[in-house]
Amino acid sequence: MRAMVYRGPYRVRVDEKPDPVIEHPNDAIVRVELAAICGSDLHLYHGLLPDTRVGHTFGHEFIGRVEQVGSSVERLQVGDRVMVPFNIFCGSCWFCVRGLISNCHNVNANATAAGGIYGYSHTAGGYDGGQAERVRVPFADVGPTVIPEWLHDEDALMLTDAFSTGYFGAQLGDIADGDTVAVFGAGPVGLAAARSAWLMGAGRVIVIDHLEYRLAKARELAFAETVNFAEHDDVVVLMKRLTDHRGADVAIDAVGAEADGNLLQHVTGAKLKLQGGSPIALNWAIDSVRKGGTVSVMGAYGPIFSAVKFGDAVNKGLTIRTNQAPVKRQWPRLFEHIRAGYLSPRDMITHRIPLDQIPEAYHLFSAKLDGCIKPVIVP
Numbered sequence: 062m063r064a065m066v067y068r069g070p071y072r073v074r075v076d077e078k079p080d081p082v083i084e085h086p087n088d089a090i091v092r093v094e095l096a097a098i099c100g101s102d103l104h105l106y107h108g109l110l111p112d113t114r115v116g117h118t119f120g121h122e123f124i125g126r127v128e129q130v131g132s133s134v135e136r137l138q139v140g141d142r143v144m145v146p147f148n149i150f151c152g153s154c155w156f157c158v159r160g161l162i163s164n165c166h167n168v169n170a171n172a173t174a175a176g177g178i179y180g181y182s183h184t185a186g187g188y189d190g191g192q193a194e195r196v197r198v199p200f201a202d203v204g205p206t207v208i209p210e211w212l213h214d215e216d217a218l219m220l221t222d223a224f225s226t227g228y229f230g231a232q233l234g235d236i237a238d239g240d241t242v243a244v245f246g247a248g249p250v251g252l253a254a255a256r257s258a259w260l261m262g263a264g265r266v267i268v269i270d271h272l273e274y275r276l277a278k279a280r281e282l283a284f285a286e287t288v289n290f291a292e293h294d295d296v297v298v299l300m301k302r303l304t305d306h307r308g309a310d311v312a313i314d315a316v317g318a319e320a321d322g323n324l325l326q327h328v329t330g331a332k333l334k335l336q337g338g339s340p341i342a343l344n345w346a347i348d349s350v351r352k353g354g355t356v357s358v359m360g361a362y363g364p365i366f367s368a369v370k371f372g373d374a375v376n377k378g379l380t381i382r383t384n385q386a387p388v389k390r391q392w393p394r395l396f397e398h399i400r401a402g403y404l405s406p407r408d409m410i411t412h413r414i415p416l417d418q419i420p421e422a423y424h425l426f427s428a429k430l431d432g433c434i435k436p437v438i439v440p
């Protein structure tokens with residue numbers, strides 16, 4: 062089959078690879094119909110995650126048709142069209158039965174990391190991902206859900222990670238009625254968090270980024286006030302000024318590890334020791350939230366990012382909540398919101414690109430060219 066493969070930092074290509082096979086009776090093989098590239102894939106692409114091996118296929122956001130099922134699979138049939146959550150989980154370990162499905166204990170031999178994630182390096186279990194014609198889906202009775210017939214394919218795709226994650230980020234913010242919510246990052250996750258904040262009772266939503274075209278989307282799709290941090294000397298001071306000098310009640314980090322730390326250093330003038338990235342947005346979130354406020358961290362950080370102002374967070378009595386989003390838990394509610402017309406996740410998809418052009422797709426998304434917000438790969 063044809064599949065995206067990693068060759069090294071900033072180098073990906075499409076190669077022939079053996080078709081995946083059933084390795085366990087509870088596996089399924091899914092023929093991918095749509096896959097997306099996520100901001101998380103960019104951390105891999107930028108070489109920021111350890112143990113990203115040459116030849117690995119990325120892609121944890123995908124939908125497709127079941128082509129084969131293992132002998133013990135009961136809930137899926139060949140021909141079913143499924144949406145597959147980005148987390149791989151067994152559904153029955155200590156963590157899964159308590160709802161911590163993104164922390165499943167049975168899918169990742171690397172005990173210090175999260176659970177298993179498709180196409181997210183050997184740090185996340187080494188499973189090949191869905192930016193390919195076919196993908197092996199373990200625990201096929203547990204993760205995949207048959208796409209409801211009323212749900213648009215592209216909405217289903219957006220729920221496999223980005224949109225559900227933004228929604229989860231807003232949930233972790235414990236937004237109270239009338240709260241001011243600051244969302245750092247206007248990528249798909251930030252846009253989804255900003256939009257979802259209203260559903261949870263926010264009184265104001267402020268989105269911060271430096272890409273004007275994305276801020277325009279935040280105004281259009283998430284009805285947010287926007288701040289272009291490149292136009293201000295000090296974002297934190299500005300955020301205080303915008304919030305009666307108290308700070309926002311809730312801040313959501315939807316940025317994570319930034320490969321282009323040098324750009325940010327230039328833009329912000331901050332004197333930081335950057336090791337290929339920086340947790341600037343997280344520090345801004347901590348600094349611009351009020352005392353007793355909540356910081357919800359959806360941005361992903363690799364082990365090399367340790368320069369976090371954690372002491373300040375402790376001294377301010379902040380609640381910091383984070384996790385890999387257990388996206389399937391968000392689906393029942395999101396289904397209702399989409400069906401009722403309150404949400405339209407696919408509106409943030411900007412590009413639909415054939416699998417063979419995956420190097421161009423990564424470049425476009427990484428360099429934020431051509432108004433790219435969410436690129437979708439069509440195998």
Ligand code: NAD
Nearest residue numbers: 100101226246248249250270315316317342360361385386
């Ligand atoms: P993206 O790269 O499309 O968006 C990131 C945005 O942040 C960009 O628009 C960028 O301009 C902006 N940005 C950079 N530095 C900033 C700063 N200091 N302040 C404010 N904005 C800044 O990525 P995405 O797909 O939206 O994902 C966002 C983050 O969420 C990534 O770190 C990704 O790994 C993470 N993520 C986590 C989970 C999870 O389950 N926790 C799931 C999906 C994605």
Ligand code: ZN
Nearest residue numbers: 099101222223
């Ligand atoms: Zn993702």
